[in-house]
Amino acid sequence: xxxxxxxxxxxxxxxxxxxxxxxxxxxxxxxxxxxxxxxxxxxxxxxxxxxxxxxxxxxxxxxxxxxxxxxxxxxxxxxxxxxxxxxxxxxxxxxxxxxxxxxxxxxxxxxxxxxxxxxxxxxxxxxxxxxxxxxxxxxxxxxxxxxxxxxxxxxxxxxxxxxxxxxxxxxxxxxxxxxxxxxxxxxxxxxxxxxxxxxxxxxxxxxxxxxxxxxxxxxxxxxxxxxxxxxxxxxxxxxxxxxxxxxxxxxxxxxxxxxxxxxxxxxxxxxxxxxxxxxxxxxxxxxxxxxxxxxxxxxxxxxxxxxxxxxxxxxxxxxxxxxxxxxxxx
Amino acid sequence: xxxxxxxxxxxxxxxxxxxxxxxxxxxxxxxxxxxxxxxxxxxxxxxxxxxxxxxxxxxxxxxxxxxxxxxxxxxxxxxxxxxxxxxxxxxxxxxxxxxxxxxxxxxxxxxxxxxxxxxxxxxxxxxxxxxxxxxxxxxxxxxxxxxxxxxxxxxxxxxxxxxxxxxxxxxxxxxxxxxxxxxxxxxxxxxxxxxxxxxxxxxxxxxxxxxxxxxxxxxxxxxxxxxxxxxxxxxxxxxxxxxxxxxxxxxxxxxxxxxxxxxxxxxxxxxxxxxxxxxxxxxxxxxxxxxxxxxxxxxxxxxxxxxxxxxxxxxxxxxxxxxxxxxxxxxxxxxxxxxxxxxxxxxxxxxxxxxxxxxxxxxxxxxxxxxxxxxxxxxxxxxxxxxxxxxxxxxxxxxxxxxxxxxxxxxxxxxxxxxxxxxxxxxxxxxxxxxxxxxxxxxxxxxxxxxxxxxxxxxxxxxxxxxxxxxxxxxxxxxxxxxxxxxxxxxxxxxx
Numbered sequence: 001x002x003x004x005x006x007x008x009x010x011x012x013x014x015x016x017x018x019x020x021x022x023x024x025x026x027x028x029x030x031x032x033x034x035x036x037x038x039x040x041x042x043x044x045x046x047x048x049x050x051x052x053x054x055x056x057x058x059x060x061x062x063x064x065x066x067x068x069x070x071x072x073x074x075x076x077x078x079x080x081x082x083x084x085x086x087x088x089x090x091x092x093x094x095x096x097x098x099x100x101x102x103x104x105x106x107x108x109x110x111x112x113x114x115x116x117x118x119x120x121x122x123x124x125x126x127x128x129x130x131x132x133x134x135x136x137x138x139x140x141x142x143x144x145x146x147x148x149x150x151x152x153x154x155x156x157x158x159x160x161x162x163x164x165x166x167x168x169x170x171x172x173x174x175x176x177x178x179x180x181x182x183x184x185x186x187x188x189x190x191x192x193x194x195x196x197x198x199x200x201x202x203x204x205x206x207x208x209x210x211x212x213x214x215x216x217x218x219x220x221x222x223x224x225x226x227x228x229x230x231x232x233x234x235x236x237x238x239x240x241x242x243x244x245x246x247x248x249x250x251x252x253x254x255x256x257x258x259x260x261x262x263x264x265x266x267x268x269x270x271x272x273x274x275x276x277x278x279x280x281x282x283x284x285x286x287x288x289x290x291x292x293x294x295x296x297x298x299x300x301x302x303x304x305x306x307x308x309x310x311x312x313x314x315x316x317x318x319x320x321x322x323x324x325x326x327x328x329x330x
Numbered sequence: 331x332x333x334x335x336x337x338x339x340x341x342x343x344x345x346x347x348x349x350x351x352x353x354x355x356x357x358x359x360x361x362x363x364x365x366x367x368x369x370x371x372x373x374x375x376x377x378x379x380x381x382x383x384x385x386x387x388x389x390x391x392x393x394x395x396x397x398x399x400x401x402x403x404x405x406x407x408x409x410x411x412x413x414x415x416x417x418x419x420x421x422x423x424x425x426x427x428x429x430x431x432x433x434x435x436x437x438x439x440x441x442x443x444x445x446x447x448x449x450x451x452x453x454x455x456x457x458x459x460x461x462x463x464x465x466x467x468x469x470x471x472x473x474x475x476x477x478x479x480x481x482x483x484x485x486x487x488x489x490x491x492x493x494x495x496x497x498x499x500x501x502x503x504x505x506x507x508x509x510x511x512x513x514x515x516x517x518x519x520x521x522x523x524x525x526x527x528x529x530x531x532x533x534x535x536x537x538x539x540x541x542x543x544x545x546x547x548x549x550x551x552x553x554x555x556x557x558x559x560x561x562x563x564x565x566x567x568x569x570x571x572x573x574x575x576x577x578x579x580x581x582x583x584x585x586x587x588x589x590x591x592x593x594x595x596x597x598x599x600x601x602x603x604x605x606x607x608x609x610x611x612x613x614x615x616x617x618x619x620x621x622x623x624x625x626x627x628x629x630x631x632x633x634x635x636x637x638x639x640x641x642x643x644x645x646x647x648x649x650x651x652x653x654x655x656x657x658x659x660x661x662x663x664x665x666x667x668x669x670x671x672x673x674x675x676x677x678x679x680x681x682x683x684x685x686x687x688x689x690x691x692x693x694x695x696x697x698x699x700x701x702x703x704x705x706x707x708x709x710x711x712x713x714x715x716x717x718x719x720x721x722x723x724x725x726x727x728x729x730x731x732x733x734x735x736x737x738x739x740x741x742x743x744x745x746x747x748x749x750x751x752x753x754x755x756x757x758x759x760x761x762x763x764x765x766x767x768x769x770x771x772x773x774x775x776x777x778x779x780x781x782x783x784x785x786x787x788x789x790x791x792x793x794x795x796x797x798x799x800x801x802x803x804x805x806x807x808x809x810x811x812x813x814x815x816x817x818x819x820x821x822x823x824x825x826x
Contacts, residue, residue, distance in 0.1 A: 277674065
């Protein structure tokens with residue numbers, strides 16, 4: 001009897017497995033592609049190479065702060081103080097650079113130290129004083145915004161010579177800040193997927209008690225997440241100061257154009273679970289690009305900001321509803 | 331057929347990839363206690379979920395008192411007089427007993443305000459019907475788990491339920507509490523209420539049920555009056571092969587002490603505890619729920635404050651302020667509640683198993699993923715954990731396999747002492763035996779094992795020594811080979 005050996009097709013199975021495991025990510029990127037295609041059809045300007053880099057450049061600020069926000073949300077928290085932290089950075093950086101134009105490096109280090117302090121402050125409120133992250137960071141944000149406005153209500157200060165390179169520099173055809181963002185993304189992916197800290201953040205977000213029972217210093221882990229988030233906010237502030245060449249007390253955002261809300265939007269659209277334990281930076285970046293590309297298309301087509309807010313709100317609802325209904329179906 | 335309270339015919343339910351129920355017939359008489367048994371995933375939970383309106387069947391019909399009905403939602407089930415009591419109680423800890431019993435159906439006076447007087451009176455009446463003595467004004471959080479369960483049953487009864495489904499009601503109860511539950515079930519029977527009783531503990535089914543229906547792989551293997559079936563027949567029907575609840579043979583002579591506790595006191599829960607566990611030995615901690623068993627385990631693991639006394643690990647006195655310290659001293663703790671305290675649901679097998687030992691496989695904080703995969707793979711093979719891949723989310727594994735993942739997670743840390751709190755709770759019969767054999771082989775490898783269990787056959791069958799605690803004190807120690815269930819029960823219940 002002749003025997004025919006039927007081998008399963010491993011290649012298609014591997015593809016199937018990849019698809020199953022990354023179904024959510026693929027969906028988000030699919031939506032991003034869809035928006036890009038719609039933009040291409042709607043506006044000829046959208047297609048231009050200049051606009052492409054423009055979009056990427058616009059994505060830098062939101063991208064930086066959203067990477068940090070991803071860490072905090074993964075750990076089971078939320079950071080509502082990033083918008084104010086960005087404004088405070090802008091005001092202090094431009095103020096200090098105007099006074100001491102030749103001291104760029106010490107100023108930047110000082111500002112980064114400020115970011116660390118803000119993160120530690122948030123982390124302490126959450127871990128030691130056991131204040132719910134929402135309340136703790138809301139209060140921190142309020143304090144920081146107060147400090148910003150104490151300093152002055154109008155854009156002020158000046159940036160040190162050469163500091164504009166952070167936002168305006170070009171490496172060949174690629175804007176320097178886009179490269180910075182790319183490096184930060186890679187770093188964040190490595191930290192989340194390849195380091196003890198990343199695993200500990202996800203485990204703590206999944207269940208703080210199990211993490212503690214597994215010998216993880218959850219206090220340290222949560223503090224680290226908030227510090228990473230605040231430092232990324234401060235970096236965003238430094239970048240925006242470089243781009244605007246002045247310290248704008250409103251750069252972190254007002255009303256519904258706030259970096260804290262936008263970064264949370266991006267993280268949630270990107271599939272990170274509010275409450276922690278599950279998510280990815282790759283998803284967050286898709287969320288950032290969706291928000292940015294939408295804004296870009298709307299601006300090119302000439303749609304009012306207020307409509308953009310409406311669309312943004314609807315997108316959050318649709319994205320989060322899609323994730324939570326899928327979860328309950330499982 | 332009209333004397334059948336419930337008559338489910340040819341019920342079929344299909345989930346993506348699985349036929350959960352395949353043309354199942356099931357019926358109950360008025361005032362009958364009908365037990366459902368079967369391994370996890372055999373279909374009993376799906377059946378009661380259909381009856382309680384959580385799922386709708388894909389085929390078949392349901393007759394209540396001879397009339398065909400549809401049960402599209404839990405609310406509809408309630409209206410039809412069907413109540414279900416889940417293993418996890420659904421009560422609000424900050425409300426009192428009466429408020430919980432009548433949650434969402436509070437009696438109101440003519441002005442539409444809450445009628446607290448009538449609320450408390452009605453709650454009292456319902457509890458009285460069950461023969462339960464609980465003050466309706468007591469906040470729920472002050473009640474024991476067993477009392478809370480009574481409140482849950484009272485809630486079901488107050489809905490005029492003619493059918494009460496209990497899903498593993500005894501899983502969290504021991505000794506006396508179990509007796510109380512049986513008394514309540516008897517009271518329900520007398521009032522003509524039908525009880526559908528799901529349990530993994532076969533002994534209590536013989537004690538409480540009138541009939542039993544055995545499920546396997548989504549089908550009914552058979553239904554029988556309890557008097558006409560014996561335990562081994564039932565087990566054979568459940569697992570489809572002959573099976574005896576055999577425990578692994580006890581080990582040889584134990585080595586030096588791994589754990590030694592001297593005069594440990596912690597709050598009110600633990601008073602002056604002295605005990606030891608030696609290498610190669612399985613010591614069980616027997617006692618009723620609330621006797622201090624779990625508190626002692628937590629104290630050893632650094633998850634509970636110690637007021638007085640000393641703990642020595644391998645002869646060395648240690649201070650354990652938190653679980654981290656316990657880990658450093660090579661202690662592993664398999665908690666009672668695997669879902670809340672054991673495994674992070676949503677994370678994969680590999681990520682869960684690697685969690686406590688991440689530090690062993692890193693340089694500058696960066697993980698060596700291939701080393702991690704290797705070490706997890708080794709344990710998965712060693713413990714024969716059935717999972718399609720290391721990347722599988724633990725929530726998709728069966729109870730037995732989850733428990734093995736928890737075990738793998740601790741074994742990777744290479745512990746000297748393992749604490750098992752209710753190692754086989756909620757696990758089906760076949761997997762139980764596997765866990766028992768694993769525990770014994772770990773002891774044979776020279777590890778010390780401290781086990782907490784509410785199941786007496788498990789305590790008797792597994793232990794080299796049994797330490798009985800009663801109200802936070804050690805009241806006796808019995809060699810495992812000599813112990814009888816009666817002896818342990820007497821000590822645990824009366825402390826003498």
